Amino acid sequence: MKDSSKKSALFQLLGLALIFVILSAYVLGSFYVRSRSEARDYIEKKFISAAEDRGNQVETRLSGLAETAAPIGSLLGKAGLQEREESVRLLGALADNTDAYLAVYAGPSGSGVDSRGRDRELSGEAYFSMLEETAFFYGQDEGTDGKNALIAAVPCRENGKTSGMLYVYLDSCRLEEMLELPAYGDKAFYLLTDGGGTIMAQGGYPGNFAAEGNLKKAMGRAEFDGDESPDTAWKKTQGYKEGTIAVSMDGTGYELFFSPMGINDWRFYVGVREEFLANSRNEYLAPVRKTIVGILLTVGLFSGLLLITNFINKYFYNEHKKVLEEKASKDLLTDLSNKTATEYLIKDYIETHPDSQGLLFVLDVDNFKKINDTQGHAFGDEVLRKLGTRLRGECRITDIVGRTGGDEFIIFMKDIKEESIFIKEAQRLHRFFGDFQVGEYVKYSPAASIGIAVYPRDGRTFEELYKAADSALYSVKRNGKNGVAFYETKMNVKME
8 A cells, every 4th residue: 555655656746747847848948939039139139230330430420521521611612713722722631631532622513623733523423513411422433533432522602602512532441440340250241332232331251242343233143031032122121220131142141231321321231141140149049058958957857866956056157157257357358368367377376486487577558548549449459459469479378468457468477497588588579569560551560668577586476576567667668668678777678
């Protein structure tokens, strides 16, 4: 009777456990389906936002150019072609002090003069017209300069009437650095088009999407899901709302994320390979999958395998902790160790190697504020990012390299056995900055001031070493920057 009761209780328990497992599987399955939908929505919003943001950047840049040109237009409306020298001076000042490569003033007949003092005839250009309001156009192989340009057309008024037009030309290639998508490599591209599909600016790896310079024509050769046709797909992109369409070009699947701009019927597109999107969605779902697996294991082993359940929970906890600790120790811009991690690693080495020699380099990028002010913060970030990558490559894998401030970096070279190496390493780091360049079109070579302290000669703690190297650094700055000094002498090292 007892055995029968035990069997009955066991079957009841197994039945309840089975029901619990089935209900849990149903709930978790529904949760996973919702999470997949959320992952798709998240990725879609992310890239639509990228298209919208970059379209806004273009609009802001052109609007700013037009606003800057408006006062010049007022002066040109009074000077006109009668005062040619004054008009050329005003046009030159506008071109020299903005992103424009050319500025042209044209009278009602279309005849005019440009910022380089050349006669120009715009009557045959599609964008030429006497306007009452500022407008924007796109010109291909523009004029004698042969460039593809985004054009701001600003009315020039005299006595309240339009007496001429000021055209300001922005090379579409100038947009490439501002609009680039470096995080996605060859998996993504962007296109700026007008309502007819003409590609006004592009970047990344568009392949045959940009082969004929027209996205609409390119989509005519593409394949689409379901009943979608090239015509219906194109019309979908031409509405007043942002969105996305799936398209296959030359056998490779893409998603085109698009957003309308506030200028004419221009659109901004971000194209991303489907394989990259799938990986991104998988990364988004990875924590969800881990959670589901953890719960299923817990449910499956609910009948007594508490030890295994505890082991699994501990494993996931440690993995998560390791990821968080690794992220917390990295500088997000350069991927080097951050200030806290750098100090910790150096202190740990000092504590465990009290009899070993080492070199602590503290370096500042000279005139970095000027770089940000003149080249822009995006370029300044690129300088720091490239510098971090190159510094890491210049050092041994055992050396400690970190970014500890805005433009301050620290290098700690371990186990330097001979003092003769001190000068050689200092000279090598100085030569590194002599060869270091940043920029795709305009090359920029930043310099640095470097202070060096020797462990344990100049200090037996991190704080003492840092103070010594920082003191040497400022002796370099006081002597004109762009040099190297050791703490012991506080004198600039002769560079070879």
